[in-house]
Amino acid sequence: MKSSTAGLALLAATVTGLGLTACGSDNNTGPSTTGAAAGASSSAQCGGKNTLTAEGSTAQQNAIAVFNQAWVKECPGKNLSYNPTGSGAGREQFIAGHVDFAGSDSPLSDAQVPTAADRCGGGNPAWHLPLVFGPVSMAYHLDGVDHLVLNADVLARIFSGAITTWNDPALAALNPGVELPAAPITPIYRSDSSGTTDNFQKYLSAAAPQTWTKGEGSEFQGGVGEGAQKSAGVVQAVQSTPGAIGYVEKGFADQADLRSAMIDSGAGVVAATDEAAGVAIQSANFVSEDSNDMRLDLRSLYGTKQAAAYPLVLVTYEIVCSKGYDPDTSAAVKSFLKVASTSGQDGLADAGYVRLPDQLKRRLSVAIDAIQ
Structure with missing residues (x-):
């Protein structure tokens, strides 16, 4: 990541499966062949629809590009179209049902929690999955x-x-x-x-x-x-x-x-x-230790005085429906998130992010598997 500001300006509004440049348009979609039919070689489940939509955090747009490239590699024909409009806009678009999930550096507000549950099939809670960390x-x-x-x-x-x-x-x-x-x-x-x-x-x-x-x-x-x-x-x-x-x-x-x-x-x-x-990051605690809604209590992290710790860390979530997706969308969301939380972590350091700790990856895996 050594490009100039001009390189930053080339980051377009969507992330496509064409690489790490985060360039593309809202109309870009993957090939019509499904990942399974194309012979994906990994253990990732590649079912569901070919194109997902998401919107939100600009902070995670380069990480999303890394994840999307890994998803395309493991599930040929798949693609995520991500619109980096900011966390607030992403949450609003998710609640309105305009995108499949939101990328957000902040959890849903108390006022947004019930409206998000309404969007997720009428009462199913939305979950916060912390997938991207970075200083x-x-x-x-x-x-x-x-x-x-x-x-x-x-x-x-x-x-x-x-x-x-x-x-x-x-x-x-x-x-x-x-x-x-x-x-x-x-x-x-x-x-x-x-x-x-x-x-x-x-x-x-x-x-x-x-x-x-x-x-x-x-x-x-x-x-x-x-x-x-x-x-x-x-x-x-x-x-x-x-x-x-x-x-x-x-x-x-x-x-x-x-x-x-x-x-x-x-x-x-x-x-x-x-x-x-x-x-x-090791200092961060979950709001609830026994829930698939993995919101973090960041005060312990931000207030740390631990030696060698840089405390000003951004935590970004993927906000998803726990239930309420149609089967094709549910399968694709789970496929993307599973790849993002496993093999997709490999390229994060070069993009300026921190790999997920193993204990967090294990808990994420349980939550992703539970999405319906």
């Missing part, structure tokens, strides 16, 4: 500063307007020996309804509760800075604005060769790497 980069544009250390308290003050210049004493204390300029800070936030925003604000609430009092949710609450649409928009805004800092998935920051700040949670400075995010 969120604090990408910055500060000429001459190759290494920058932040913590949750300073981030909370930057994104609420309490710290406004790069040579602020709080920043200087975290970066001894670094010549920070007396330049204004421009926070860049997601202006669309974004699960990345929700996760970022939950991190600030958990890790800096005395400083971040603005609240949480998919809409940015800080009240300062400049807004940008979608992950690619945040990247472009940071690139074009000297003194800017924005939260965006590490894969997108890497694509654009943006610098990413390190975070000190109290146990040492940690860079935004897949390995460090993986250490933090």
Whole structure:
């Protein structure tokens, strides 16, 4: 993932089975031959319809491209058309029955839970399956500063307007020996309804509760800075604005060769790497330990002070019906998710994401098998 911002701009609205570039159109479909008839060689069940539709999180669109390529390989003729419009839009389109499942960086809201159950055959609950994890980069544009250390308290003050210049004493204390300029800070936030925003604000609430009092949710609450649409928009805004800092998935920051700040949670400075995010993921707990609805309680993760853990991690879900699909759709959804959670994990590191821990894969397998 070494392409430029121009490469990011080439990411089109859908992901097709043609490769990892996430390019395509809403009209692209796979061949008419089913995977079974084409002689798929793996143990994946390749039944059901050839084309699935999904919509939502821009954070996971590159991971979806990896999963789709693996699905096409194991089940020739299959294809997922994924529209990366943002988590909020994805949840709405799923509830409206316009797509087979949603990709979302945030779970359904309390108000959406009953309407999602209505969509799933009249009372069947929707399940949240955590399939994609990755570090969120604090990408910055500060000429001459190759290494920058932040913590949750300073981030909370930057994104609420309490710290406004790069040579602020709080920043200087975290970066001894670094010549920070007396330049204004421009926070860049997601202006669309974004699960990345929700996760970022939950991190600030958990890790800096005395400083971040603005609240949480998919809409940015800080009240300062400049807004940008979608992950690619945040990247472009940071690139074009000297003194800017924005939260965006590490894969997108890497694509654009943006610098990413390190975070000190109290146990040492940690860079935004897949390995460090993986250490933090081990701290996450499930809301319910005995349910196939696998929503995570992320406060334990975001508040971790474990050494070598990078705590600002994005968790993205596939939101699916537990029951209520027609048989062709159910079989295809299960096929895609099974491949995504197994062989589809192999290419995630190169795309800036973290492979699922084995214990999580085992629980996902049980939930996927239970979909009807």
